[in-house]
Amino acid sequence: MKEGPHIAPVAALIGDPARANMLAALLAGKALTAGELAREAGVSAPTASSHLSKLAGGGLVSVVAQGRHRYFRLSGADVAEMLEKMMGVAARAGHLRTRTGPKAPALRKARVCYDHLAGEMGVAMLERLVAQRLVTGGDVPRLTERGEVAMAKLGIDVTRLKGERRAVCKPCLDWSMRRHHLAGGLGAALLERFFALRWARRDRASRAVVFSPQGERAFERLFVL
Amino acid sequence: MKEGPHIAPVAALIGDPARANMLAALLAGKALTAGELAREAGVSAPTASSHLSKLAGGGLVSVVAQGRHRYFRLSGADVAEMLEKMMGVAARAGHLRTRTGPKAPALRKARVCYDHLAGEMGVAMLERLVAQRLVTGGDVPRLTERGEVAMAKLGIDVTRLKGERRAVCKPCLDWSMRRHHLAGGLGAALLERFFALRWARRDRASRAVVFSPQGERAFERLFVL
DNA sequence: GCGATGGTTCGACTACCATCGAACTATGAG
DNA sequence: CTCATAGTTCGATGGTAGTCGAACCATCGC
Incomplete structure (x- = not known):
């Protein structure tokens, strides 16, 4: 028991419906902006922002800022x-x-x-x-x-x-x-x-x-x- | 957006540390009893029972009752x-x-x-x-x-x-x-x-x-x- | 410079859920 | 039958995390 990497935090990130919808949208492979993802997930901008910072912190998505947009994509093929x-x-x-x-x-x-x-x-x-x-x-x-x-x-x-x-x-x-x-x-x-x-x-x-x-x-x- | 199977409920099941520990223990491939899994997860028997019924309901584990024991195992190789x-x-x-x-x-x-x-x-x-x-x-x-x-x-x-x-x-x-x-x-x-x-x-x-x-x-x- | 748009931070609210003790059911051992 | 063990159900509690409005910061276009 209690061996190996912690899967619970990763799973918990995916376990929220809003975040799951965002990830599913990113499965298309394209990078999407925070606003687009907010719409995909059906949540307000602040909520989306909170979710996205968690996803990025958890290593599931990567961010690149471009002008006043922030583009998110899955952090790798393994995800x-x-x-x-x-x-x-x-x-x-x-x-x-x-x-x-x-x-x-x-x-x-x-x-x-x-x-x-x-x-x-x-x-x-x-x-x-x-x-x-x-x-x-x-x-x-x-x-x-x-x-x-x-x-x-x-x-x-x-x-x-x-x-x-x-x-x-x-x-x-x-x-x-x-x-x-x-x-x-x-x-x-x-x-x-x-x-x-x-x-x-x-x-x-x-x-x-x-x-x-x-x-x-x-x-x-x-x-x- | 909003297509395909719902991954959020599945992920949410794995997202709880106690349940994640149970699943990790079951990764060894053996069937374990509710009590053993409670110990693995470090929770009380009632808590474990609640978790296990959720895991079974979610289709991640399967149960077989044998006498006064209930044996749990992962429901398949895909899990x-x-x-x-x-x-x-x-x-x-x-x-x-x-x-x-x-x-x-x-x-x-x-x-x-x-x-x-x-x-x-x-x-x-x-x-x-x-x-x-x-x-x-x-x-x-x-x-x-x-x-x-x-x-x-x-x-x-x-x-x-x-x-x-x-x-x-x-x-x-x-x-x-x-x-x-x-x-x-x-x-x-x-x-x-x-x-x-x-x-x-x-x-x-x-x-x-x-x-x-x-x-x-x-x-x-x-x-x- | 100014307004508009995209995003984040903060604070407050709410709802859900993990947790456990206690009581209950069921199986097995003697 | 009786006691012990395995497991579940119920109810109460507490913490945590998702949610949004409002205010704030940054960038772009003009």
Whole structure:
């Protein structure tokens, strides 16, 4: 008993609904201002300020002041992964939203998970990458030689990815699908590529990723046998 | 904003120090009685009872009544993984124990992480498995053909492992080492084997794994080039 | 310079929840 | 049946933390 790091203070930070909403908003990966986060959480500015200083003090978010704005973001990918994992547990344990918003279908289809693609399309993408033997299947994905060629053809600098400290492929459990999608450097690079190719864009106000009709067709063509 | 499962209730459950201590104790993988958990958490029996009913209601632990005892355990591996991940974040954010107990060195050396080996020896084991090409290195481990042979020789039923729904190999971030050790079905099978071979035993009162001198020698021999 | 906007600090209020003692129920040992 | 142990329920208490309004500080645009 009483060994290891203290998880209670960290959990307590996430345990307040207002702060949890802020963190969930930051899961989209963008940096947000204090005001935006206050609106996300549905609290007044002073309350938000208090919450944010606690989150920063607890090391969950980092701040950068820019002019009269203060931009907050998750302090690292590990925090994002932890939050996603919590969503998985929460979903299994039945802590679902009773009132699902109008955005729910769009979010279920495709959304940003920190910096990579999640939802039906994210899961489908990983499945097809495996089916085409571009990444290995089974427990944990891993880029094959065929995969490296294919990714390079897509305009992704695989050599750079492999040189980074960050893992190239990581599985990330999707709370809406209960299956894995692709995270890690490659997952991030792919999503970035979709944006650059104008196949998709981010919804301004949520984590949803909106594919254009042409983009979706291209996506289908790319990842179909 | 306001999408996905509610993480706040789950986090709030973990956010109380008494409950966090209980969950940390359950991370050892064993089922514990209400009384034991009350002692772990340092609270009275009524308080513990209240906490435990909340944890059970929140889906984090499951209960089974046996005679006049009620045994509690984590409701699944996903909860354990989430807790480990939180420990990683907490460690990085500086939420370390100020008073490290006498068991700390033993725990740092080898301990149970839900059902597999963690600590220095856990990290070393994965490293050497990779060095000997029994599992692939890089981002995520994966059992090689050589590895399957070696594990079978150790007395592990690899075919059974591969048939199970659970992943064979999984990386698990070690909060004390800040590196990965081996989780998943294979990680659990290996630890189980060490116990069966009497190379090691569990400390009765903590998560520590105590290797016998002979056991440690055998472990060294096994995983050294 | 001045007003406007973004953010923080302060103080007061409120509500919730962890805590324990005491009483109660249930199982097991003899 | 009787006593002891394990655990829960109830009620009272106290501390803590979330909340907001008002005042205050900083930056930007003019």
